[in-house]
Amino acid sequence: MNDGSENLIEIRDLDYARGHRQIFKDLNISITRGQVTAIMGPSGTGKTTLLRLITRQLVPDRGSIFVGGVDISTLSLNELYKLRRRFGMLFQAGALLTDLNVFENVAFPLREHTKLPNRLIRHIVLTKLHAVGLRGAADMVPAQLSGGMARRVALARAMVMDPEILIYDEPFVGLDPISMGVIVRLVRKMNDALGISSILVSHDVQEVSTVADCSYLISDGKVAASGSPDELSNTSSELVRQFMHGMADGPVAFHFAAPNYAEQLLGRDNE
Amino acid sequence: MLREIWVTFVDFVRTFGALQLFFLRLLAATPSIFVRRFGLVVKQVYNAGALSLVIIMVCGLFVGGVLGLQGYSNLSKFNAEDSVGTFAAFSLLKELGPVITALLFAGRAGTSLASEIGLMKATDQLSAMEMMAINPLRRVLVPRFLGGVISMPLLAAVFSMVGLFGAHMVAVSLLGVDAGAFWQQMAATLDVRDVNEGIFKSFVFGVVASVLAVWEGYNAIPTAEGVGRATTRTVVITAIAVLIIDFMITASFLR
Numbered sequence: 001m002n003d004g005s006e007n008l009i010e011i012r013d014l015d016y017a018r019g020h021r022q023i024f025k026d027l028n029i030s031i032t033r034g035q036v037t038a039i040m041g042p043s044g045t046g047k048t049t050l051l052r053l054i055t056r057q058l059v060p061d062r063g064s065i066f067v068g069g070v071d072i073s074t075l076s077l078n079e080l081y082k083l084r085r086r087f088g089m090l091f092q093a094g095a096l097l098t099d100l101n102v103f104e105n106v107a108f109p110l111r112e113h114t115k116l117p118n119r120l121i122r123h124i125v126l127t128k129l130h131a132v133g134l135r136g137a138a139d140m141v142p143a144q145l146s147g148g149m150a151r152r153v154a155l156a157r158a159m160v161m162d163p164e165i166l167i168y169d170e171p172f173v174g175l176d177p178i179s180m181g182v183i184v185r186l187v188r189k190m191n192d193a194l195g196i197s198s199i200l201v202s203h204d205v206q207e208v209s210t211v212a213d214c215s216y217l218i219s220d221g222k223v224a225a226s227g228s229p230d231e232l233s234n235t236s237s238e239l240v241r242q243f244m245h246g247m248a249d250g251p252v253a254f255h256f257a258a259p260n261y262a263e264q265l266l267g268r269d270n271e
Numbered sequence: 272m273l274r275e276i277w278v279t280f281v282d283f284v285r286t287f288g289a290l291q292l293f294f295l296r297l298l299a300a301t302p303s304i305f306v307r308r309f310g311l312v313v314k315q316v317y318n319a320g321a322l323s324l325v326i327i328m329v330c331g332l333f334v335g336g337v338l339g340l341q342g343y344s345n346l347s348k349f350n351a352e353d354s355v356g357t358f359a360a361f362s363l364l365k366e367l368g369p370v371i372t373a374l375l376f377a378g379r380a381g382t383s384l385a386s387e388i389g390l391m392k393a394t395d396q397l398s399a400m401e402m403m404a405i406n407p408l409r410r411v412l413v414p415r416f417l418g419g420v421i422s423m424p425l426l427a428a429v430f431s432m433v434g435l436f437g438a439h440m441v442a443v444s445l446l447g448v449d450a451g452a453f454w455q456q457m458a459a460t461l462d463v464r465d466v467n468e469g470i471f472k473s474f475v476f477g478v479v480a481s482v483l484a485v486w487e488g489y490n491a492i493p494t495a496e497g498v499g500r501a502t503t504r505t506v507v508i509t510a511i512a513v514l515i516i517d518f519m520i521t522a523s524f525l526r
Contacts, residue, residue, distance in 0.1 A: 055402060081404040089402040095395035109403045112410070161403075 007066075008033040008165065008197050009054060014063035016046070016053060023049055025221040027063070036191050036198040038212035040205070042243065042252055045218050047201040048092070048169055054199070055087060055167070056080055067165075085113065088158030089167040094150035096142040096157070102129070103138040106157045113161065128156040132186060148179030155186060165197050166190060172204040184211050205244055209233070217243060219252070293489075294482050300406075300413045308414070315418025319380040319481075323426060326379055327372060331430040334371060335437025338362055342438070343446050352446075356453035357460045359438035364461070364469040368431035370517055373476035376423060377509035381484035384415050385505040388488025389498035412489060416481045423477025424470060431469065468524045475516060480509045 009031040016024040023046040031037045041047055052058045054065060056072050064071050067083060075083060096105050106125045110116060116124075129135045132152040142150060151171060158166060171183050188211050191198045202208050208215060209229035217225045217232065217240055225232055225240040233244045242250030258264070304312060342355040388411065391397050397407040442448040484505045491501035 084404040091395045095399035
């Protein structure tokens, strides 16, 4: 069953609960090598949790996750760290190290993991910064950067070890349209030019549709639909249509579960 | 009621056990840092030690001055004002130096360690390191812990020295105690053992204050409120721990 050449990441029958809340139930996802795979879903469906499960920052209650054909729950801490070097991850807020400047932030993984001479590190870092258009900001500190710039620096840092898999956690949230367009194009460019595979967690339907090869829509802890963006937007499923077209009414209720409105306004709910 | 006490007790024992395990993990990672990344430790010695120097010296000077005044006014009742130097030296080297330095250290360096680490956690910096296959325990916690351990005894020594200077200033220059008697009596009565007790205390307090600050920051709830609470707890718990341990060390050094 090991088809490692095709599916880079394979999630099988995954269950995960936090406290009493069941977040995932029988989740199955496969991520194809060389593609941009998007994981979409309404807020609070545990999309970020899923990323943390894939990188084993969290451990599932049941089920298994294979990366390159290896079940990651069997890895020792050393093997896990070795595996993580094949990942690059872009955090929601960038997660740049606040006590280092932009250059040192990007150089950080190189300095920690390699013994490369300074000249070479400088060369690599400047190349990566140039790719995200921020070579000129090398001497700035993270506090001086705007949200979009911080995310681009974080992207440069995620790429600096030349990972096989790039993971983006909500890369489009809180960006102005220009930065958004820049990031969207970067995601696609990185994926195709460097031959890596990308996993993208987002609820921005428009942006995802332009960049993703394949999307999974998660709802109630399960995959509600999957396929290319076109397939998803032309689907007959009520839930998928509601999500893809941003409608307030549908299977996903706008209102959180509450007592009867009129009764509550009249103050009868306490009696 | 009994049940609640029992639950609190079990909780305490659990936390204490976890703290000890955490301490052992810090110690286990210490040698490699010393060999490979000593620069990180030096930076933290600067942060925790050098940046605390001013507050330590100002406090030391005034505590020494008070010792000079109090010692003089009490000892002169027995016509023993010449002993004010001995009195100040004993108080400073054995007790006030290590203890007050530890309390100031918790307030100045401990809080900044706890809040810095807590904020790094809250802004995903620690997770980001883990994702880059870098162990934050090694890269972030151990250098800060060692910086504190190295700084504390040095700060305590500076505190005692400046304190003695303050006592001398008040007693000799202000109140007219004979300078020769001030130093001579001190040298005659003070034993190496007394100095060692102070050094030992300041070392132990350094370990305790640093490990608690790092622990509180690392285990902070990653929100603004959680980091604030962790910072407060650092000062409170360090103060309690230092005073209890001080009692135990003093008792064990008693002849």
